[in-house]
Amino acid sequence: MIVRILGEGQYDVSDDAVDRLNDFDGAVEAALDAGNEPAFRDALDALLDGVRTMGVARAADTLDASDLILPHAEASMDEVREMLADDGLIPG
Amino acid sequence: MMKRMSLIFKAKANKVLDAAEDPRETLDYSYQKQLELLTKVKRGVADVATSRKRLELQLGKLEQDAGKLQGQAEKALQMDREDLAREALTRKSGLTAQMTDLQTQHAALQAEEEKLVLAQQRLQAKVESFRTRKETIKATYSAAEAQTRIGEAVSGISEEMGDIGMAMQRAEDKTAQMQARAGAIDELIASGALDDATLGGQDDISRELAALSSQSDVESELARLKGLGAPAAPGELGAGQAGGSVLSEQPQNEGELPR
Numbered sequence: 001m002i003v004r005i006l007g008e009g010q011y012d013v014s015d016d017a018v019d020r021l022n023d024f025d026g027a028v029e030a031a032l033d034a035g036n037e038p039a040f041r042d043a044l045d046a047l048l049d050g051v052r053t054m055g056v057a058r059a060a061d062t063l064d065a066s067d068l069i070l071p072h073a074e075a076s077m078d079e080v081r082e083m084l085a086d087d088g089l090i091p092g
Numbered sequence: 093m094m095k096r097m098s099l100i101f102k103a104k105a106n107k108v109l110d111a112a113e114d115p116r117e118t119l120d121y122s123y124q125k126q127l128e129l130l131t132k133v134k135r136g137v138a139d140v141a142t143s144r145k146r147l148e149l150q151l152g153k154l155e156q157d158a159g160k161l162q163g164q165a166e167k168a169l170q171m172d173r174e175d176l177a178r179e180a181l182t183r184k185s186g187l188t189a190q191m192t193d194l195q196t197q198h199a200a201l202q203a204e205e206e207k208l209v210l211a212q213q214r215l216q217a218k219v220e221s222f223r224t225r226k227e228t229i230k231a232t233y234s235a236a237e238a239q240t241r242i243g244e245a246v247s248g249i250s251e252e253m254g255d256i257g258m259a260m261q262r263a264e265d266k267t268a269q270m271q272a273r274a275g276a277i278d279e280l281i282a283s284g285a286l287d288d289a290t291l292g293g294q295d296d297i298s299r300e301l302a303a304l305s306s307q308s309d310v311e312s313e314l315a316r317l318k319g320l321g322a323p324a325a326p327g328e329l330g331a332g333q334a335g336g337s338v339l340s341e342q343p344q345n346e347g348e349l350p351r
Binding site: 037059068 | 093096097100145193210211214218221224245247248249251255256259262324
């Protein structure tokens, strides 16, 4: 699967690895719902680190859309909520 | 969360695709937008670099001022004026706090600049690859056949453009914050709140030190004169009598009083 970390670029991640990433993603989602900023920060760090270590960075000149998109490393809970809202932060 | 976010990006890309009647027009339209964004990112990199350089100038100035205060403190201690030395060091520690703050901002700007440079490189590579793909698609396929391939190329790059658009926004926000801080420090410097103590020898510590050293010049001159006093007295008195100066008359008066 192709995973993009916003602000960093795309990674190729194996399906097995994506399964493990889903656990981290669940933790991010739970922290978001609970409004727990420290837990959100830890979970997001773990998720992004997982992508960086388990994935392989894609060449810059590829033009494929990603299967999964993740917030940038310093994103706050508010930013992520806004991105997830329909008319959120995403330009275009 | 990661699935929801990618769906939102896809929806945005699809809007671009749906806008054109002939999907091949989408290619040119998107390419145009890519070039515009590339120009914007380059300008963004230059803006952040300008702000970073401004901070460096300010840091250099504050460092110079702190060095000067350090020198004043040392000089004051040599003259046994601990109070003045304390004042100079207090001001220096105020500057040091400002400098630490600026250094943090500087590191943040530098990181932002590096991210934008990388983003620019990624976009550049993708735009070039898109241009090649675009020409191939236009040369090879009819409008109907081209649709899927155009969809792939455009959604891939519009995702990148969305990402870079947000990164630009973050960099602009950070730069604006830095500029506000840098402006505030420039104002402080201009109003004299910072440089009063440190610039051009016109500040109060410098004035006191200058007064002290002219005072001590007077003392050492006096001491020298006193040391020379005995042997020089007759000649001086003689000259004094001729000139009728205050100094030459005083010994005469003192000489007369005891009588």
